[in-house]
Amino acid sequence: MEQLPLPSSLTEVEALIRALYSRNSPETISKIQEVLQRLQKSPQGWQLASSLIASRDENVRFYAALTLIVKLNRDSAELSEDDAKGLIENIVGWVLQSLADGTSAFVTKKLSSALVTYFIHFSHLWPNCVRHYVHCLDLGRGVSVDGLDDALPTSELVAKLSPQQLKAAIWFATSLVEEVGKIDMNSPKFAIVHDRLVKNASDVAYLLARSFSQPLNTPGPKIQDDALNCFQAWILYAQRVPSNTDVLITPLRELVDPAMNCFADQELFQPTAELFSDVLSNYSSFLTESHYGALASLFDSPWAAEHYNRTIHGNHEEEGISFGLLMLAYGDAKVQDLMTSPDDRSQRFLEKLSGLLAADGYVVSDDAIFVPALEFWSTFVETMIDNTFSDEEETKSWKPYADQHLKAIVMNCWRKIQFPPAETFTEWDSSERVGFSDGRKDVADMLQSIFTLNASSLVSFFADLFLQSVAAQAWAEVEASAFCLGSLSDCLSDNPKYDFELSKIFDLSFFELLGEAHGSVPLRLRQTGLSLIERYCEYFERHAEYLPHALNLLFAAVGDPVLGSPSARSISTLCSSCRSILTGEAGAFLRHYQVIRNGQVLDSLVEERIILAIASIMQAIPDENQRLETFNDLYVLLKNDLDLAVRLKAHPGLLNLSDPNILRGVDPPNPQVTPSADEVSLQIALRSLRCLANVGRGMQDVKEHPVDLDHDPPPKRIGAKLASIQADIMGVIIEVQRNFSTSGEMIEIICNILRAGFSETEPGPFVLPPDVVTDYLVQQTFKTPRVGTLLSTVCSFVGSLYSGPKLFVPNHLARLLPWVISILKALPEPEDDAEICQNGIGLVEKVMARYPEVLFQLQPSQMLEFFFMFSLKVLNGKEPLPKSAAAEFWSSFIALKSDDNPSLQATISGATNHLGPLIALTLVQNIGGNAARSEIDRLTEPLKKLISNHPRAQAWLQQALFHESFPSIQVTAEDKMLFLKKIVGLRGARSTNQVVREFWLSCRGSNFAYVS
């Protein structure tokens, strides 16, 4: 960008400033800014500011004030003490001039900010800044700081100020505390600035006291408004300052009562309420008992009753909820006292707070006070729980009162969470809908807390409400009752103690009610009802008599576009939990599934969940033959779909979009453009494979079997039927993959199918023989899509091999290792595919940790050499995940020992001696500044192992530290030697991490010490 020339006269500078604040292109503004900033930063900047301040143009004067701030922040060190004293006189003079000639507030405020900046840099020259400023205001000109001792007392000076001067003084006091408050309070450099600011508090208090004493209810802008803002800023500062001494707190506390008087002025009500809400919420200890007493009296007054009434019945959007928030803040600050005091005033106040949960209108869209009120009551309940369980005896005096409030709030919440009529709900925007739903969740949270106190009564309360509402056909109330009962499911579903209450709900009429697909029952109630069944699946385990009704109801809803997904989810949860009860129904479920799928194209996810449900029932069938037969019935359905996909791929002419089986591959169901046969066949294949993967998940055993840690598990014998099924599954997988060889999604699903059997200890259709899995894996090449996912699957497979019979494990590993390394070798650069790199290194590490002989006997041996160099390169690279895997690999490698195999130990030692210097070099380059900060701890692990395991580590590390490739010039040879001495002395102890971190920081330089 071409630079503008520096202006040669003040007129030109002013013209530039005017252009800066005029409508101009961003490029022009950037150029102007650049040239003006050059001027500001130049030594003539002070003079420039002083000249510009005399301009008639307010923008120019504003810029002059800005220039002063820039100069003070950048170049204050170059001012002599006399210059600095002169400067403050000038700035104050300019402020007074602005006040006198009626300049706009934005210029005067900017000049006030310049005064504050001056204080931050020259507080030693201007310690009594507020008093001096007020003194100058009184005199009407800027005077020397030295003559302040002879001035009148501050109280008298303040009393003489005109309203306009008082306002200016308040602005300065506000800006002063806000800006100084932003400076680090813990830094010794600025501690003195804070100390000096604190000493100004009493002078500020005179200003505020005078402001609060002005008449109320007068027309026009009020000084109290600015004073309240200033008071709030000083209280916030007092709260945060480490040594909030009496010098600061005492004068501020005396202003609380005068500030409270501002409530009486309708126009000041809002800022006053905000001030007190803020103090009560964040700094409740600032207020004394006398202040709390005054507030309590205020809340009991007719004035408060009127405000409360407006909060409950008024329009929150127009009138706000400040009064409600003030009450809640008071309640929050005094919750303990209010809860344990049975006196009338406290109880009346709590009643009012409970009433805030019953304001007019719907939550969030009309009623803004409900959510904050709920937050208060949640705190109340938590406090009640704490008190009840810490001293049960003491609670007797107040608990009956508190319980009454709980009853009221539960009732109010139940009313509030009821959905509006559908036409109202559709009118809400998305944030209102989300807000309403979040409000319901908050209620659910609170009910769970209340359950801790009043379990039985709460359950029976909602059960009764449910039944009464059903009888009255008040569907919104039924839904709210069901929602509340559902929210308690985690607390009570596994406890038969509450079955009596639940049985009132889950009887035949409940299922009939929800089964009314076209009746008057709203969809939302059906949704909540279905979810209630899922939440109480443990109840249905205990009461199997209701299970068929529940499942029939759920199956009837799976085809519904809205209810389908939650119904299918409930089916899978229920079938999984109650699998052993339902084994006799497996065939019926399967037939039902066939009927549904013949009748319509189900949503893919819905179908997968139903299949998962059926498979989990099959898994529990005790007789193997029967189990496999039922499995086969389901498997054949899916296999037919996969066959169809393969045929359609081979013969696109078979595409017939009126065939329901082919429609299973069309997504969305009614596409605007006819999809190709290729696309449809792929979708059918993916969908069917996903279903197969879900069968695998469902067939996983949920029981825990004993594990014999001392002996190898015996090989499991599998029958011919099972073997044939397994072979068929593998054959289908290979065939489908061959036909859709470019689909990455397909590989992921195949991996899921394979994984389904890895964790199983008992034979099953998906517990494939290790030979079969190994054969399949080693046939894949670098060109197979998502080969990184395959490598991750190999890691899981190796883990499953380790938990099975040990005899054949080395053979499998010996076949898998060369394949994995060949994949890594095919990578053009190690970091070209982070997933392959990470999983490949992770797998080799996994093999080495348990079967090092397999790794070291790898043939040809160049493969192993390649891998070592590869992982060192990765360790020195930039990709975080592979680098982490490499660090872990080298950590294991360095600590590797084989005491019972001398020949292997000799090989390991030889490799370590050969690789040791390279490992040390790579680690040191990282620690010397190349590594990212987040990697240091991980990279320290191999370093610690190196030091604690190898006597030559010190020499290797020293060599590396002084190697020409060492990345930093920030550390000296002494620093390096000291570092080496420290880490060697620590011998791999935990504190090595800190030493390494400090060394890394030294190598990077002080610019990187910005974070603790």
Add this chain to the structure above:
Amino acid sequence: MSEVSHIATLSRIQQALKCKSRSDNTMATNSTNFYDLYRHGSLGTTLTDALDDLIGAERIDPQLAMKVLTQFDRIVAESLSEKVKARLTFKGSLDTYRFCDEVWTFLIKNVTFKMDNGSHSVVADKVKIVSCSAKRTDEK
């Protein structure tokens, strides 16, 4: 070890972990009002690495990096408190708990997490929950 059926919601933990958020600028810009514990999470460490890269390339100075981290502390606390509405419940065996220097620590074994949408459960052998007061001692 007492077997408990401890139910908590993520939002409540977040509530406990957050610092009281405020709209006031003074509060927002002061680093002392927000915990820096989220800097040690994956988002925080990644952000720090990115800032290191920018400093290394002389694109920003450390003072700006410090300000960015301060903003991060504030934004994470506020977002967890105000924007994250997802929640979960969990059950497990409470193994150890302690309250030291205003920090609660719970060690829970054999934990099952249930997500809000009921889609799936997640199990963990051991979970450590560290929760700090929503209001720091200097705010009380």
